[in-house]
Amino acid sequence: MSSVHASVDIRAGKHDHQPPRVACTGLRPLPYRRMTMHHDKPHPGAVWIAAAHPDPDQVWEEWRSLLAVALIPAGTDWDAVSMRYRRMVAVAETLGPVCDNWVVLSDLRIDRVYVLVPTGTAAQWSEPGTDALSESDWLVVPEPGGTATSRAAWIREPTATTELADPDTLLAALRVIADNGKQP
Structure with missing residues (x-):
């Protein structure tokens, strides 16, 4: 298992500092604003998702x-790992700022969060309590920087500097949560 981050020893489940509480409270759906294509440049994350x-x-x-949502296929530019919302909150509390730049989509009506990971991750993913989405799966996706929907919301929307979640880091955090009995 690879090293997670200089300030986090995920194998021991200890931090050399306390992760900021913002990591957990920051996992709320983002507010949306209506964007008019005639007056504004498209949001870089919207261009990336549409591609x-x-x-x-x-x-x-x-x-x-x-409806203000689109169906986007997984498995082309990214795969996704799906889990319950509270489990992702526990991941964020475990990792702190390590996951601040990950792209995270939510469907809170069914209590699911989708973490975007590199293409090919789903083929090897087998962590209990999670599902990996790839080529035959589609996500309901609102426009990054766009209109709010009751169906789907970005927790961390893609930007010009989007980072896909490192699957090894995500897996290590999920296993620390399970090992510590904090599995929501």
């Missing part, structure tokens, strides 16, 4: 529809 679809123009049309 994962075989027809990016269709994604923009779906985001402009009444």
Whole structure:
């Protein structure tokens, strides 16, 4: 297992500092604002997400529809690891700022969070209590920087400097949570 971060020893479950509480409280869906394509440049994260679809123009049309969400396939530019929302909160508390730049999507109506990871992760993923999504799976995705929906919301939306979650780091945090009996 690779080293997680200079300030976190995930194998021992100890930190050389206390992770900021912001890591946990920061896991709330982001507020949205209506973006008009005629006046504003597209959000860089929206461009990145739309590019994962075989027809990016269709994604923009779906985001402009009444539902304001698009179906985006996993397995093209990224895979996703799905888990319960409270479990992701425990991951954030365990890792602290290590996961601050990860892209995280939520569907709170069904208590699921989707962490975007590199393509190919799903083929080897087998952590209990999580599901890996890849080529045959699609996610309901609101526009990053766009309109709020009751179906899906970004917890950490993609940006111009998007980082996919490191699967080894995510797996190590999930196992520390399980080992410490803090599995929500």
